[in-house]
Amino acid sequence: MVGVDLPLTVERHIVATFAWGDDARVPAHGDLPNGYYFRPEGDDLFLMGPLHPEPTVDPDAFDERVGADETERLGSAVIRRAPSLRHATSRGGWASLYDVSPDWQPVIGEIAPGVFVDAGTSGHGFKLAPALGAHIADLLTGADADRGLEQFHPRRFERSGALDAGFGEARILG
Numbered sequence: 001m002v003g004v005d006l007p008l009t010v011e012r013h014i015v016a017t018f019a020w021g022d023d024a025r026v027p028a029h030g031d032l033p034n035g036y037y038f039r040p041e042g043d044d045l046f047l048m049g050p051l052h053p054e055p056t057v058d059p060d061a062f063d064e065r066v067g068a069d070e071t072e073r074l075g076s077a078v079i080r081r082a083p084s085l086r087h088a089t090s091r092g093g094w095a096s097l098y099d100v101s102p103d104w105q106p107v108i109g110e111i112a113p114g115v116f117v118d119a120g121t122s123g124h125g126f127k128l129a130p131a132l133g134a135h136i137a138d139l140l141t142g143a144d145a146d147r148g149l150e151q152f153h154p155r156r157f158e159r160s161g162a163l164d165a166g167f168g169e170a171r172i173l174g
């Protein structure tokens with residue numbers, strides 16, 4: 001409506017859950033070489049997801065289920081890191097969408113007079129929200145917003161100002 005084309009794409013990402021096998025317990029971790037994140041989910045389960053980019057999809061038509069092959073890939077990866085989990089069993093999972101910016105950091109700022117954007121959180125928006133939320137509220141209310149917010153403006157991509165965060169392909173860790 002304001003003639004601004006945000007540089008965002010949409011990727012399908014999965015979360016797979018597993019029941020711990022026997023007494024094995026492993027703490028939350030990210031495994032860069034094996035390409036996954038991992039954390040306990042309640043007492044009985046742990047969950048995992050991939051760290052790398054995925055192909056773009058049509059946000060109005062994508063598979064919300066997790067395939068057996070996808071579960072198998074994550075399960076095999078964690079067993080390489082933590083062989084004690086070899087008796088874990090799949091408990092299903094889900095798939096949803098990441099709104100991804102070119103550098104996997106959010107796009108935040110005023111894009112037309114009185115029109116603000118806060119999107120493109122690239123699969124790690126919950127983590128960033130506590131730090132960014134108060135500053136974004138200041139931006140919207142015209143208070144003295146933190147000048148550090150400027151680095152997230154979408155115009156950074158026109159100026160080759162991509163933010164350097166994350167670890168290799170694992171940009172959601174940045």
Ligand SMILES: Cc1cc2nc3c(=O)[nH]c(=O)nc-3n(C[C@H](O)[C@H](O)[C@H](O)COP(=O)(O)OP(=O)(O)OC[C@H]3O[C@@H](n4cnc5c(N)ncnc54)[C@H](O)[C@@H]3O)c2cc1C
Pocket residue numbers: 013014015095096097098118119120121122123124125126127128
């Ligand atoms: C599978 C998966 C796992 C994730 N895991 C993590 C994690 O471990 N840690 C982490 O930090 N982040 C994680 N994320 C990312 C996190 O969920 C997002 O970054 C965050 O939810 C983005 O918040 P948002 O408010 O920008 O957008 P959203 O949460 O998508 O909220 C946008 C809202 O706008 C509404 N809306 C859309 N269009 C319109 C319209 N036209 N009119 C009115 N309302 C509209 C939508 O219904 C929605 O409620 C994960 C995401 C996925 C998909």
